[in-house]
Amino acid sequence: MTSADDTADHDTDEGASAAVIYVYGIVPADVQPEKDATxxxxxxxxxxxxxxxxxxxxxIDPDQRLGAPADLQAHAHILDGTAHVAPVLPLRFGAVVSDRDAVIRELLAEHHDEDAVQIAVLFEVDRQEELEQTVGDLAARWDNRVAMRVLGPTAPYDFVVRPKRED
Known part of the structure; x- marks a missing residue:
């Protein structure tokens, strides 16, 4: 998989470049986008x-730059709209692969038998034991396919991801 930076500045002598595939997220196979969704x-x-x-x-056209505010808003809009009707595992902004076969090969085939999710939960420290018990009960019901790791305590603002500054 490549990022937006990898596809933004490619010049070719052959004229128009072949399209690449921008990936927003992973969903159940029965999800269908709205007909006019862009x-x-x-x-x-x-x-x-x-x-x-x-x-x-x-x-998308690999010669067209990614990173305008409208691009980020479109990415978020698709994920938010999908999350209202189905579970979605979002990919970070700018996830691009070479073609549809690469989507299957690099993203879907490796993990199609797995149900994976990573979540961050804010909870009161004095209720940690209750959370661990609840997750333990869930793991028991799901044949121990649930694992939990507690990190923290962490301040709520630590859940905000900010891009690194370039010096």
Whole structure:
């Protein structure tokens, strides 16, 4: 997988570059985008399926820069809209692969038998034992397919991710 920076400044002598696939997130295979849904660069949203999971994608021009505020807003809009109707595992902004086969090969095929999620939970320190018990009960019901690691205490503002400054 490449990032937006990897695809932004490629000049070719062959004229127009082949399209690349922008990936928004991973969803259950039965999710269908709205007919008029558009994402980054106003490209239509499509689904690439593999087994029980799928990826929300758009075909974009690799020569067109990524990173404008409208691009970030489109990425967030697709993920937010999807999250209202189905579970979605979001990919970070700028996730681009070479083609639809790469979506399957690099993202979906490796993990289609896994149900994975990573969550951050804010809770009162004096209720940690209660949280651990609840997650333990859930793990027991799900044949120990649930694992929990407690980090902290961590201040609530530590959950905000900020881009690193370039000096």
């Amino acid at each position: 994402g980054v660069h106003d490209a239509p949203i499509e689904i690439v399926k593999h087994g029980d999971i799928a990826a929300l994608v758009s075909e």
